[in-house]
Amino acid sequence: MRTLGVLGGMSWESTVTYYRSLNQGVRERLGGLHSAPLLIHSVDFAEIAAQQQSGDWAAAGRSLGQAARGLEVAGAGALLLATNTMHKVAAAIEAVVDIPLLHIGDAVGETLRQQGVERAALLGTRFTMQEAFYRERLERRFGIEVLVPEPAAAQEIDRVIFQELCQGRFLSAAREFYLAELEKFRASGAQAAILGCTEIGLLLEGCESPLPLVDSAERHVAMGLEWVLG
16 A cells, blocks of 8 residues: 555544544455554644635645655655635645645536536535636636535535534534525536535434535545555
8 A cells, every 4th residue: 555645634523534434444355453654733723714714725735845845855746625615725735746636526526427427516615615726727727517516505614614613513504505505506506515514414414405415525535545555
């Protein structure tokens, strides 16, 4: 197996899922006592979140680039950035390392393409939903038309992520709101929904969704496993 670097902590709630799922995947493939060879750099999310809020993406890119470089020096042969939103600075990370960054958008896009989905709803932070870096990658590379919520709904989705999910609070009111939004997308012609924040899957786990769900964290982990196992 090859050693994978994970840039995590954004939030650590979802990074726990990455760590568990990568190890479970290796055990399922290889059996016995096998586990995933991982190097993890977990950041202080408060610092990154402040840079998001202020729009200082350059500083965020420098911070994550430095962390990525450290993982490379320590022996990682590829990187997973365990968050959707911070793929906005993927280019800044890629510019300072010589190892591949396995992009979460490509994991999602390839899954949608394989499922024959051409029109998908996107739920995530307001940065992921409203800015171009994520939507355009899906549209240009995979031919996916991406639908996003109305502004008021997008604001509430974002609030839940930062004030509840990233703090380990998974409330029934938030779950019902997200499912209602998915129903609106189904009625407007979406064929599937992208859980474009790595914590949303934790909120909707076990729910009966109006639309097929593509969990970005789950698909990203699958991409990482394929790389680890060669």
